[in-house]
Amino acid sequence: MLKMNRYFKLFFHRIANDLKQKELLPLKLLFFMHSSTILVLYPYLTIHMRELGINVEETAIMSAVTPAVAILMPPLAGMVADKIGNFRVLLSAFSIVGGGSALLLLLVPVGRLTVTFPEKLIFGLRCESDPVLSLHQEFPCKPINSDHILDIELQLETCGVACQSSLTKDQSRSLLVAPSYEIQVLEVDTNDITTYTFKTAVSNETMSNITVFLRNRKILKNLEQYPSVIRKLSKHTYFFPADHLYTFFCNGSNCSVGKMSEHPEQQGLSNTFRSGVFLKLLERKDFEENLQLYKMEYIGSSSDLICTDPDNEIITVNASVNMDGVNTSLNLEPCARTCLVTGSRKRLCQNAKTTIELDTSLTFWSYLSIRVFVGIISGTSFAMFEGAVIAILREHKADYGLQRIYATIGGMISSPISGWMIDYASKGKSYTDFRPIFFLYAGLKFISGILMLFINLRFKKAAVSVISDVLTVLRKLEMIALLMSCVVLGCAWGFIESFLFWLLDDLGASKSLMGLTVTVGGLVGIPLLVLSGPIVKRLGHANVIFIGFIFYAIRLMGYSLLYNPWLCLVFEAMESITFGLSFTAAVTYAAKLSTVTTDTSIQGMLGGLYYGVGKGIGSLVGGYLIHPIGIRHTFQLFSGTTLVIGMVYFGFYHVYMKKHPSQGTDITKKDSTHSPKMEKKAVDETTDFHLDPPVVYEDAMCNPAYETTEVEDEPTETISANEDSKVNSH
Known part of the structure; x- marks a missing residue:
C-alpha cells in the first residue's frame, strides 16, 4: 500500500512539475491539436474507401503505396530542417497545405455500385405432370446446393394466366403498365367463350419506385401488388393475375391450378406452406428464356405429387396499350394457368447482392494520387514536428512521455466526436456521410499551422554536415536493430489501422463505437505516459519495445476472435502499451542514440519506417491475405509473426547488443561547445x-x-x- 501511494505521488508530482515549465505550454497545445487532427480523419479512411466501392485488394495497395511513396519525404525533410535550424515557417506551411489537400478526396467518384437483390424470390407455379417452380433470372440466383432437396417456406400470392409472346421492347414496356386487360377462355368441348376483364394498379411512377438509388448502392425491390400487376416471368412470358378466378389446389398428392367455381367443396392451399424443391436440368428453351426451374418434391406432408392442367380450353389475353400516344391492342397466346408464389432468397441463393463496376480506374488512381500527395505532406509535417519536439525537449530538459499525454487526450476527444459526426450526418440517409470529418480535419490543420508559427526554435543551430552525421548514427548496431523493430511494429500497427474498422464494420459496429476505441486506449494510456520515464529507466528501452511486441500479438489474436464489436474495447485498451508506451520508448531510444544536429533526420527516418514502410507492408500483405484465408485468420497470422519476431529481437538484444552497447547522447543535452579534453x-x-x-x-x-x-x-x-x-x- 505504501509503495502504491508512492507511485500515486510520483504520478501527480511529475505532472505538476512538468506544468511549471511555461515555455512547454505551446508544445502541449500543439501535441493536442496534432493528434486531434490525425485521429479525426485517418482511422475512417479505410471505410471511406469502402464507401466509394474500392475493394479490399485495392485498399491494401493504397494503404501500402501511400506510405511507401511518402517514405522518401520525412528523412529528406528532416535533413532540410536540420540544415535550416529554425524551420517553424516551413512546418506551418506543410500543415496548412496538408489540411486543404485532404478535401480533394471528397471529389473522388464512386467506382463500384453494389446492387442488393430483393429479399424474396418470385416464382411462377405451373403444372408439367408435377408442380414446377420457374424463376426468372432477372436478378440472378446462384443456387446454394444443386444436389439436394431444399426445404423452403412458400407464400401463395395470387393466380392467373401466363402467356408467351415475342414483343418489342416498346411493346413490352407499354404492356407492363397497361391499365386493363381481358382474359378470354374458349371451352373446346362446347365452343363457349368467357371473357373476364381486370384492371391493374400500376403506373410508370410505381415502376420507378422498385429501385432505390443511393450514392454507392442500388437496392432492388419487388413490385408487391401481386393481384393487380402485369409482370414478366421470363424473357418472353407475361403473367396476368386473375384473382378470385384461379387458385392452387392439392387433394393429397393430386394438385392443379383450377377455377374456384369448379371446386366449391375444396379450399385452396393455405397461403403459406412448406415445400421441398429440387433444381431441375434445363432444356435449351429454358436457357433462351433465362429461367431456372425447381421441381416440387413434396408439399407439407404430401409427396409424389401429380399436377395436371385441363387440355380442353384455350386461353388468350387482350390488352389495350398506349404507344407513343396511340392506343393499340395486343393479343397474347398461348396462355396457361399459373400461380405466383414467393420464397426467401437466402434459402435458395448464395448471392444476396452483386457489384457493378463503373469507372474503377478513375476512382482508384484519383484516390491514390490524392492520398499519396496528402501522405507526403503529412509525413513531412510529422517528421519536422517530431524533430521540433525533440529539439525543444533537449533545450528544456523535458519529458517526451509527459508531452504525449496531451496528444492522447486530443485523440480521446476528437475520434469519438468525429464518429458521432459521421453517424449524425448519415442519419436519414442510406449511405455514410463522411463530409463533416474532412472539413473538421482541414480546419484543425489550419489552426495547427497557425500555432506552429509561435513555437520557439531559434536556439536550434543549423547542421554543418547533415548526411555524414546521419550516416555516423546509422552505423550503430542498436540503431539498426531499433529501426528494424519499428518496421515490424509498424506492420502490426498498419494492419490494425487499415482493417480493424473494416472488421468492425462487418460486425455492424456504429461509427461512434469506432471513435470510442481511441478514447478507451487513451484513458488507459495516460498513466503509462506519465510514468513512461521511470518505466523505461527501470526496464530499459529494448525491453519496453519487446513488451510492445507481446501486446501487439495479444491484440491481433483477440480481434480475430471477436463477434461482439463492443468487446474490441478490451483489446483497444492495450494500445496504451503497443503504441503509447513502446513508441515513446522507440522515440526516446532513437534520440538517445542520435545527436543534437541529427535529431530531426533520425526522427523522420524512425517515423517513416514505422508509419511508412511498416504500415505499407502490413496493409499490403494483410489486404491480399484477407481474400484467400479470411480476415480472422489474417489477424491470427499477424499475431504469430509479431510474437516470433519480437522474441528474436529480445534474444538478440540480451545476447549481443546489451554486451556491446553503442555510444549515445542524452536527449536533454544541449548543443554546447566543449574543449577537446x-x-x-x-x-x-x-x-x-x-x-x-x-x-x-x-x-x-x-x-x-x-x-x-x-x-x-x-x-x-x-x-x-x-x-x-x-x-x-x-
Whole structure:
C-alpha cells in the first residue's frame, strides 16, 4: 500500500512539475491539436474507401503505396530542417497545405455500385405432370446446393394466366403498365367463350419506385401488388393475375391450378406452406428464356405429387396499350394457368447482392494520387514536428512521455466526436456521410499551422554536415536493430489501422463505437505516459519495445476472435502499451542514440519506417491475405509473426547488443561547445552507459525531465554496491 501511494505521488508530482515549465505550454497545445487532427480523419479512411466501392485488394495497395511513396519525404525533410535550424515557417506551411489537400478526396467518384437483390424470390407455379417452380433470372440466383432437396417456406400470392409472346421492347414496356386487360377462355368441348376483364394498379411512377438509388448502392425491390400487376416471368412470358378466378389446389398428392367455381367443396392451399424443391436440368428453351426451374418434391406432408392442367380450353389475353400516344391492342397466346408464389432468397441463393463496376480506374488512381500527395505532406509535417519536439525537449530538459499525454487526450476527444459526426450526418440517409470529418480535419490543420508559427526554435543551430552525421548514427548496431523493430511494429500497427474498422464494420459496429476505441486506449494510456520515464529507466528501452511486441500479438489474436464489436474495447485498451508506451520508448531510444544536429533526420527516418514502410507492408500483405484465408485468420497470422519476431529481437538484444552497447547522447543535452579534453571525458563517460551509475545527469538519458527526488527516494533500488564504488571512483 505504501509503495502504491508512492507511485500515486510520483504520478501527480511529475505532472505538476512538468506544468511549471511555461515555455512547454505551446508544445502541449500543439501535441493536442496534432493528434486531434490525425485521429479525426485517418482511422475512417479505410471505410471511406469502402464507401466509394474500392475493394479490399485495392485498399491494401493504397494503404501500402501511400506510405511507401511518402517514405522518401520525412528523412529528406528532416535533413532540410536540420540544415535550416529554425524551420517553424516551413512546418506551418506543410500543415496548412496538408489540411486543404485532404478535401480533394471528397471529389473522388464512386467506382463500384453494389446492387442488393430483393429479399424474396418470385416464382411462377405451373403444372408439367408435377408442380414446377420457374424463376426468372432477372436478378440472378446462384443456387446454394444443386444436389439436394431444399426445404423452403412458400407464400401463395395470387393466380392467373401466363402467356408467351415475342414483343418489342416498346411493346413490352407499354404492356407492363397497361391499365386493363381481358382474359378470354374458349371451352373446346362446347365452343363457349368467357371473357373476364381486370384492371391493374400500376403506373410508370410505381415502376420507378422498385429501385432505390443511393450514392454507392442500388437496392432492388419487388413490385408487391401481386393481384393487380402485369409482370414478366421470363424473357418472353407475361403473367396476368386473375384473382378470385384461379387458385392452387392439392387433394393429397393430386394438385392443379383450377377455377374456384369448379371446386366449391375444396379450399385452396393455405397461403403459406412448406415445400421441398429440387433444381431441375434445363432444356435449351429454358436457357433462351433465362429461367431456372425447381421441381416440387413434396408439399407439407404430401409427396409424389401429380399436377395436371385441363387440355380442353384455350386461353388468350387482350390488352389495350398506349404507344407513343396511340392506343393499340395486343393479343397474347398461348396462355396457361399459373400461380405466383414467393420464397426467401437466402434459402435458395448464395448471392444476396452483386457489384457493378463503373469507372474503377478513375476512382482508384484519383484516390491514390490524392492520398499519396496528402501522405507526403503529412509525413513531412510529422517528421519536422517530431524533430521540433525533440529539439525543444533537449533545450528544456523535458519529458517526451509527459508531452504525449496531451496528444492522447486530443485523440480521446476528437475520434469519438468525429464518429458521432459521421453517424449524425448519415442519419436519414442510406449511405455514410463522411463530409463533416474532412472539413473538421482541414480546419484543425489550419489552426495547427497557425500555432506552429509561435513555437520557439531559434536556439536550434543549423547542421554543418547533415548526411555524414546521419550516416555516423546509422552505423550503430542498436540503431539498426531499433529501426528494424519499428518496421515490424509498424506492420502490426498498419494492419490494425487499415482493417480493424473494416472488421468492425462487418460486425455492424456504429461509427461512434469506432471513435470510442481511441478514447478507451487513451484513458488507459495516460498513466503509462506519465510514468513512461521511470518505466523505461527501470526496464530499459529494448525491453519496453519487446513488451510492445507481446501486446501487439495479444491484440491481433483477440480481434480475430471477436463477434461482439463492443468487446474490441478490451483489446483497444492495450494500445496504451503497443503504441503509447513502446513508441515513446522507440522515440526516446532513437534520440538517445542520435545527436543534437541529427535529431530531426533520425526522427523522420524512425517515423517513416514505422508509419511508412511498416504500415505499407502490413496493409499490403494483410489486404491480399484477407481474400484467400479470411480476415480472422489474417489477424491470427499477424499475431504469430509479431510474437516470433519480437522474441528474436529480445534474444538478440540480451545476447549481443546489451554486451556491446553503442555510444549515445542524452536527449536533454544541449548543443554546447566543449574543449577537446571535455569531449574526451564525455566519450569516456558514455562508452558504457548501460553500466554507468544512475546519477542525476546520466539518468536523464533514459528519463527526460528527471528529478533528483526520484533517486533520493529509492537509493538502494537504483544504485548497486558495485555501481556505488564506480561513483566514488569518479
